[in-house]
Amino acid sequence: MSNTLSHTAVDSPLETRRIALVGNPNCGKTALFNLLTGSKQKVANYAGVTVERKEGRCKVSEQLSVQILDLPGAYSLDATSPDEAVTRDVLHGQYQGEAQPELIICVMDATNLDLHLRFALELTELGRPMIIAMNMMDSAQRQGITVDIEGLSAALGIPVVETVAVHRHGASDLLKQLQHNNWSIPTQTHDRDLESRYHHVKQLLNNHVTHSDQHRSRGFDDQLDALLLNPLTGMSILATILFFIFQAVFSWAAPLMEGITAAIDILGSVVTAPLAKDSALFSMVNDGIIAGLGNVLIFLPQILILFFFILVLEESGYLPRAAYLLDKLMFRAGLTGRAFIPLLSSFACAIPGIMATRSIQDPRDRLITILVAPLMTCSARLPVYTLLIAAFIPRQQVAGLFNLQGVVLFALYFAGILSALLVAYVMKWLQKDKSEHALLMELPAYRIPNIRDLAMGLMQRASIFLRRVGGIIFSLTILLWVFCTFPSAPADYTGAAIDYSIAGRLGHGLAIIFAPIGFNWQICIALIPGMAAREVAVSALATVYAMSGSDELVSHKLGELISQQWSVPTALSLLAWFVFAPQCLSTLAVIRRETNSWRTMGFAAFYLFALAYLASLIVFQVSTLLLN
Ligand SMILES: Nc1nc2c(ncn2[C@@H]2O[C@H](COP(=O)(O)OP(=O)(O)OP(=O)(O)O)[C@@H](O)[C@H]2O)c(=O)[nH]1
Ligand SMILES: [Mg+2]
16 A cells, blocks of 8 residues: 555655564674664674664655664574664564564675575575665775675575674665665575575585685684683783773863863852852852862763773774683683673773673673672763872873872772672672683774774763763752752751751761761762762762862862861772772663662662772771771
């Protein structure tokens, strides 16, 4: 019926077709999806980046619009992990609330056809209309691989188009094909069993793919692998890279942070100038918004520098190599090598990290990884760490080479990693789980990160951070200001006004519980809104101090102020607290969602808080003893 309509009407209605991008991991499905739909889904150079279905739209022509699904990569339709199960279910039309796609675009990595053709043959079993997108044609060309597109297409009876998902016009052939595609011809099934598929692939490769003699690119990859995968040189290089990153976070950021501070100071004085000094509005703007947000905003450069390195590492293809290198160590700790990528993603934020565990097959391995992911140092801890480090750790060189502040930051990250390994070890032991899984992980080709993609990735990160500052941190700062202001103290009250407020009383009450670990009442207040997000602890401290009468406190002054008011053991104890404490409700919510269990979430919260208190207690008591 839609046929007659579209042929008769001049302004023929836009038809919408549903297509799905399917293929082995890391072949460029998401890159293609982003190119076609203008989305900004995460693309990275390792397997298992996409773990859930994503939907987007693309207008192919005046008459045709397509709804595109990006699916997690899969090696076969016999799913072995939760993310592959999504792909299988969508393709079979068994995914809840999702009609079976009308057309499958099988995306292939032209440099790795052996593997990818096998999956394509398996996909023909579905008997659905299909197109093959021969992706990464640029890399193939560089490696001297030529694919006889027409011959392959004829042999398979499936349209094949070349794509380069990372080039602006890299999908134009695909769009043309979609425009002229006959959507109703089901693909003929090729081989049903593994054995004949294997032979068929061999035959296809023999007939339609040629390699020129000089494999320059691959040879270079092999040489690099020999260096990076070697236990001795590889480990030293890994350690050097990590160390360099932490040094850079401190030293590169300093001038940028000063610039932001100056800007906030100017903005602050302009905004507060027309307000009467003793009005509630002045207090809210000055002590609440400017002190609170300013003290968090100045950490933007450090966060971007950290992400710059994370993005470069992700795109370069180095990460799976590091996973390979650390596999033995992780294995001894009771983690599977597959946990590496989820744990590494947790350095940005535990939420995508926990979601990435969907690529882990064994449910017990997956659970342990989920439970230790919050121990990885997420970027929201950076403001807390650097505030305290800058205030309490002297700026001096160690061994004439390293900046002591960078060394302490490195140590904090290391403490997180080490405790994750220890916790995983204990859990595996408690579960009496003796299962072992070999790490089967493809090593992707090395790739020089694209500057435009890097810039875009950083913009995205900056916007996430700024939205946090303008959203959750802003609202909580205002809320905290209210709780610190009301009820207001009666005229004959002799103490500080904040002591009379709800927050003040709560802080003084909690301080009794936290006294053994050295937290004063201001810290106790800050920890409460800090449950929503870790950076909020910083903005909250700034607001609390500003409200308790520190007139000078704007933007950046929090560090100076606490360095005068707190003892070193208190600062160290708070650092230890933030290594462990699950000060992030969204992480707890994601643990509940991903494990579908309130009990697991409760357990995670309990064990992390218990560890935090214990660690802070030890750090505070020991450092008090040592420093007195
Ligand atoms: N040179 C080149 N690189 C590409 C091309 N398409 C994608 N890439 C890169 O290949 C890597 C993998 O891309 P993704 O889009 O994340 O792959 P995916 O298939 O979605 O991977 P999963 O979600 O893990 O299944 C990234 O580093 C991309 O930048 C291409 O046509 N040419
Ligand atoms: Mg993907």
